[in-house]
Amino acid sequence: MDSNFPPPDVDLHEDQASRAFHTFVRGARRSMETVVWDRAYRDYQDIVGGDTLTADEALPVLDRIPAFQTYAWLFRNLQRFKYTYPDWGIVSAAEAQRPKLEAALAAARERGEREGHLRLNTEIDYPDYYRHVDFHQHPGGVWSDPLDGLIYDVARRTTIPAHMDPDMIYRQLFASLPEGRKFERVLDWGAGHGAGLQTWMEAHPESEGHGIDLSAPCLIFAWKKAEERGLTPVLSQQDVARLDYPDNHFDLIFFVFMLHEIPPGPTPAILREVHRVLKPGGLFFGAEFRPPPAAGAFSHAMMVHSQWCNNEVYTPAYLKFPYIETAREIGFSRAEVKTFDRLARPQAPPRAGQEPAPVYAEFVLFDFEK
Numbered sequence: 001m002d003s004n005f006p007p008p009d010v011d012l013h014e015d016q017a018s019r020a021f022h023t024f025v026r027g028a029r030r031s032m033e034t035v036v037w038d039r040a041y042r043d044y045q046d047i048v049g050g051d052t053l054t055a056d057e058a059l060p061v062l063d064r065i066p067a068f069q070t071y072a073w074l075f076r077n078l079q080r081f082k083y084t085y086p087d088w089g090i091v092s093a094a095e096a097q098r099p100k101l102e103a104a105l106a107a108a109r110e111r112g113e114r115e116g117h118l119r120l121n122t123e124i125d126y127p128d129y130y131r132h133v134d135f136h137q138h139p140g141g142v143w144s145d146p147l148d149g150l151i152y153d154v155a156r157r158t159t160i161p162a163h164m165d166p167d168m169i170y171r172q173l174f175a176s177l178p179e180g181r182k183f184e185r186v187l188d189w190g191a192g193h194g195a196g197l198q199t200w201m202e203a204h205p206e207s208e209g210h211g212i213d214l215s216a217p218c219l220i221f222a223w224k225k226a227e228e229r230g231l232t233p234v235l236s237q238q239d240v241a242r243l244d245y246p247d248n249h250f251d252l253i254f255f256v257f258m259l260h261e262i263p264p265g266p267t268p269a270i271l272r273e274v275h276r277v278l279k280p281g282g283l284f285f286g287a288e289f290r291p292p293p294a295a296g297a298f299s300h301a302m303m304v305h306s307q308w309c310n311n312e313v314y315t316p317a318y319l320k321f322p323y324i325e326t327a328r329e330i331g332f333s334r335a336e337v338k339t340f341d342r343l344a345r346p347q348a349p350p351r352a353g354q355e356p357a358p359v360y361a362e363f364v365l366f367d368f369e370k
């Protein structure tokens with residue numbers, strides 16, 4: 001370690017005005033998810049009268065409903081404001097602090113590469129499906145600007161209510177793993193900002209932690225944060241379609257919110273690559289979301305449409321992809337996709353005399369064994 005350790009921090013300074021702005025955005029999202037959603041559901045029911053349509057048929061009906069149009073506008077624009085609203089948006093705030101933040105990240109990169117914890121590939125070939133889509137409206141994608149890892153990390157924390165632990169999803173994912181198994185070598189598959197791998201490594205200091213991602217800015221940020229927490233993962237810039245690990249290498253490959261960002265074309269080859277680098281008996285285990293199966297056409301159509309609004313363009317195909325059949329063909333001995341019980345959200349209480357509106361999404365666990 002450097003003699004001047006701990007190094008300068010890489011946290012975005014948020015003043016009172018920007019905190020108030022993000023509190024407003026969160027509040028508006030909450031209204032969108034409750035009052036506006038509820039109204040869209042009631043108006044839809046008035047037109048359709050029960051769950052008689054398919055999701056594809058429900059969309060043109062929704063399109064005529066003002067509450068649905070309001071919902072779509074809010075979904076698109078609250079996220080956009082969160083990033084780029086002048087002065088208070090995350091990108092705008094980061095821009096104002098760029099020299100200090102870039103210097104801290106560049107120093108972390110130098111240390112990580114020198115110590116062999118960070119392997120960046122300046123020649124990496126970004127797949128077109130990744131390069132051309134600004135997923136979740138992150139301006140320019142999460143890979144094109146040195147501050148993208150930091151911006152991504154602030155964005156994920158401002159999406160959920162302020163009192164909630166943004167790392168809870170990782171804790172609950174790991175708590176859902178089968179008891180009594182040891183995972184000596186572990187890979188965070190699409191590690192992004194790195195919080196998942198750091199949460200794993202703090203709880204399992206005995207295990208060797210690896211993380212991959214296409215985004216160099218994310219990996220550099222993830223290394224910086226790992227350093228601050230006294231952790232030593234091995235992070236490398238790789239495409240999940242072409243991993244440079246040997247066969248039978250990992251006991252556990254985990255992921256959070258990865259599959260819905262990969263289009264169906266390359267998915268079978270990517271799953272084959274997962275299978276190759278897992279040890280026999282190793283687990284591929286991750287969290288995703290879907291409309292609750294019982295929620296019907298309304299929720300399905302609302303999700304598909306709002307995912308389009310948020311530039312999550314592969315979600316509709318992800319929702320239809322036959323993961324279990326594909327996993328079995330590849331040779332996984334077990335493949336299940338099940339409700340992520342630990343993150344199950346309670347249904348909103350019905351208003352007097354009314355059916356409760358269905359919830360937007362449920363979290364699911366992908367649980368595959370080689």
Ligand SMILES: C[S@@+](CC[C@H](N)C(=O)[O-])C[C@H]1O[C@@H](n2cnc3c(N)ncnc32)[C@H](O)[C@@H]1O
Pocket residue numbers: 127130142143156189190191192193194196212213214215218238239240241255256257258261262
């Ligand atoms: C929605 S983010 C999830 C990040 C993180 N797992 C989390 O819990 O928030 C998806 C991540 O996968 C990465 N990614 C997408 N396609 C990839 C690919 N083909 N190979 C490697 N990483 C990829 C993105 O750069 C991004 O960091």
